[in-house]
Amino acid sequence: MSSWWNEAVFYQVYLRSFQDSNGDGIGDLRGLVERLDYLQELGINAIWVTPFYESPHVDFGYDVSSHKDIDSRYGNMSDFEDLISEANKRNLKIVVDIILNHTSDQHPFFIESRCSRTSSKRDWYIWRDGKPDGSPPNNWEGFERSTWTFDSKTNQYYYHFHYHEQPDLNWRNPAVVEEMFSICDFWLNKGVAGLRLDAINYLVEDSQLLDNPILDRVPDYLRNIYQFNQDPIYTINHPDNHKILKKLRHHIKINHQDDPLLIGEVWVPNFHEIRRFYGENDDEIQLPFNFFLSTLPRGNAHYFREMIVEFQQILGNLLTTLVLSNHDFERATSRYATEENSDAMAKLLATLLLTLRGIPFIYYGEELGLRDCPPETIEEVQDPRGRIRWPDYKGRDGCRTPMPWNSQSQAGFTTGQPWYKLNPDYQMRNVAVQTDDPNSVLNHYKKLLKLRQHCTPLSLGQLTMLGDDITVLAYMRFYEDQIVLIALNMSNDHAQFSLAKLPHQRNSSWKILLSTHVQSKDKIVKKTLTLNPFEGIVVVPI
Incomplete structure (x- = not known):
C-alpha cells in the first residue's frame, strides 16, 4: 500500500540552530513557523523537528525531563499548535523526535526511582549492585567510559548508555511500555504525521549483564556515535527490541488513523540488521534509518556503487532512507570536499541524494553547501561528547552551526548572541545571496526537487546501476515506459561515460534535463557523455 511518505523528501530541522524568534540566541518553534514559506518554496514535503521538550539540556534536548511539555527555550504549546496548523496549510508534514530509550536524571520518574530501593518507580530504570570490590556490574561502555553510575543514596549503580544524566528506562517493565506508548499517542493526537524514534535499537540490554568483547578499534558502523573499542553486542540490537517495536506499531496502527509513520534511528553493523527493523x-x-552512505570514507564512485548495490540486493523493494548528513556527524561537504571544490561537490551530492531510489533526508543548511565549523578551543565546545574527548574528538557542534539567512549581523538567525558561532563564510554563503544567484547550490536543490516532483521515475522508479567505472557513478531509473539516466563524475578530472551500450536503450539521442554545470543543460548528446570535474547530469532519451 502506497503511503504519503513513499514520494516524500524530508528536511531535518535542528531546532536550536534554525531560526531564533525572540533574540535569546536559540532557535525555536516560532522561528520555524516563520520559515515555513522558505521550506515550502524549497520543495520539500515533510519536516523532522529535533527535540523541544522540557530538558536540562545536557544533550541539547535528548535528555527529557517532561515528555509532554515544551521547554520554554523553544516556546510553548500554542507555538507548537501553530506549527502544525501552518504546516498543514502548506501541505507540509511534521515529524517529531521521540526519545523512548532514556530520560533525564531530572525527570520525575527517575527522581522517584532513585529515592529508595522500595520506590514504586525503582524498576522503571535499571539498577544493579556492583561487584564485590565495589566496581561497576560489568565492562559496558557507551558515551562514557562506563555505562554505570553509582548512586550513594541507595548504594546501587544505574545504567545509562548515553551520559550519566540520561538513565535508561527498563523496557522489560510493562508499566514503562504503557507510559511510553502513551507519550507517542499524545503527540500523534496533536497532529504530527509521524515519529522519529531516537536510539530505538538500544531499548533492551542483556539481562545477564554479560561483558562486551574488547576490540582493537571502534566498529565502522558505530564510528559516528561511539568512542570506545568495544563491540556492544550486549547493549545494542538485542532481539527483544523487535518484540517491543511490533507492539508499538500495532498499538499505533489500531489507535490512530492512516498508520502514522515511524522512523527509527538504528546504528547497525549491516543491511541484514536494517532489514529486520521493517518486520517480517x-x-x-x-x-529504519540507513546511515551507511554517511560512513563511506571518500567520495569515490566505486565505494558508492558497492554500497548502493548491497542495500538494493538485501532490502529489495523496501524503501530505504537516504542520508548524507545529520546532527550527529560531520557534514558531507566537509567529508568529501575541499573548500575549493565544496560547491561543486555539494551540487553533485545533492544530485545523488535526490535521484537515488529511496526517501531523501536533507539536513538543514545542506541546501546551501554548509561546511562544518568545529570549535577551535575547548572553551568553545558546547557538546558534552566533545568536552569528554577533547582534543581527540571535538564533538558535534561543528555540524550544528546557526542557519545563515542573510549577510547581516548574526546572519539573520538571531538579534542576540547565537548559542554557537556562525560559519565564517556566512556573509557569502546564506539564503539571501544564494536565492539571487541562479547557479547557487540552493537553486540547484530547488531545480532537483522540482524535477523529482514532476519526473515519476525519480520518485517511484526502480533503479539499475551501470558500469564499474571508479570515476563515474551511473544508474538508470525506470517507471513504466519512462527512463532517466543519472551520471555523476566523482573526480576532479574530466570523464566520459558511454551511452552506446546501455540496457533498454531505444534511441540514439539523449537530452540533458539537469546538470550541476549550467552550460550543459538542454544539450543533446548521442554516444558519449563528457563530464566536467564533479559534474552530475540527469538525461532522458528523445
Missing part, C-alpha cells in the same frame, strides 16, 4: 510482515517501523 511490515509490522515494525516503516523507515
Whole structure:
C-alpha cells in the first residue's frame, strides 16, 4: 500500500540552530513557523523537528525531563499548535523526535526511582549492585567510559548508555511500555504525521549483564556515535527490541488513523540488521534509518556503487532512507570536499541524494553547501561528547552551526548572541545571496526537487546501476515506459561515460534535463557523455 511518505523528501530541522524568534540566541518553534514559506518554496514535503521538550539540556534536548511539555527555550504549546496548523496549510508534514530509550536524571520518574530501593518507580530504570570490590556490574561502555553510575543514596549503580544524566528506562517493565506508548499517542493526537524514534535499537540490554568483547578499534558502523573499542553486542540490537517495536506499531496502527509513520534511528553493523527493523510482515517501523552512505570514507564512485548495490540486493523493494548528513556527524561537504571544490561537490551530492531510489533526508543548511565549523578551543565546545574527548574528538557542534539567512549581523538567525558561532563564510554563503544567484547550490536543490516532483521515475522508479567505472557513478531509473539516466563524475578530472551500450536503450539521442554545470543543460548528446570535474547530469532519451 502506497503511503504519503513513499514520494516524500524530508528536511531535518535542528531546532536550536534554525531560526531564533525572540533574540535569546536559540532557535525555536516560532522561528520555524516563520520559515515555513522558505521550506515550502524549497520543495520539500515533510519536516523532522529535533527535540523541544522540557530538558536540562545536557544533550541539547535528548535528555527529557517532561515528555509532554515544551521547554520554554523553544516556546510553548500554542507555538507548537501553530506549527502544525501552518504546516498543514502548506501541505507540509511534521515529524517529531521521540526519545523512548532514556530520560533525564531530572525527570520525575527517575527522581522517584532513585529515592529508595522500595520506590514504586525503582524498576522503571535499571539498577544493579556492583561487584564485590565495589566496581561497576560489568565492562559496558557507551558515551562514557562506563555505562554505570553509582548512586550513594541507595548504594546501587544505574545504567545509562548515553551520559550519566540520561538513565535508561527498563523496557522489560510493562508499566514503562504503557507510559511510553502513551507519550507517542499524545503527540500523534496533536497532529504530527509521524515519529522519529531516537536510539530505538538500544531499548533492551542483556539481562545477564554479560561483558562486551574488547576490540582493537571502534566498529565502522558505530564510528559516528561511539568512542570506545568495544563491540556492544550486549547493549545494542538485542532481539527483544523487535518484540517491543511490533507492539508499538500495532498499538499505533489500531489507535490512530492512516498508520502514522515511524522512523527509527538504528546504528547497525549491516543491511541484514536494517532489514529486520521493517518486520517480517511490515509490522515494525516503516523507515529504519540507513546511515551507511554517511560512513563511506571518500567520495569515490566505486565505494558508492558497492554500497548502493548491497542495500538494493538485501532490502529489495523496501524503501530505504537516504542520508548524507545529520546532527550527529560531520557534514558531507566537509567529508568529501575541499573548500575549493565544496560547491561543486555539494551540487553533485545533492544530485545523488535526490535521484537515488529511496526517501531523501536533507539536513538543514545542506541546501546551501554548509561546511562544518568545529570549535577551535575547548572553551568553545558546547557538546558534552566533545568536552569528554577533547582534543581527540571535538564533538558535534561543528555540524550544528546557526542557519545563515542573510549577510547581516548574526546572519539573520538571531538579534542576540547565537548559542554557537556562525560559519565564517556566512556573509557569502546564506539564503539571501544564494536565492539571487541562479547557479547557487540552493537553486540547484530547488531545480532537483522540482524535477523529482514532476519526473515519476525519480520518485517511484526502480533503479539499475551501470558500469564499474571508479570515476563515474551511473544508474538508470525506470517507471513504466519512462527512463532517466543519472551520471555523476566523482573526480576532479574530466570523464566520459558511454551511452552506446546501455540496457533498454531505444534511441540514439539523449537530452540533458539537469546538470550541476549550467552550460550543459538542454544539450543533446548521442554516444558519449563528457563530464566536467564533479559534474552530475540527469538525461532522458528523445
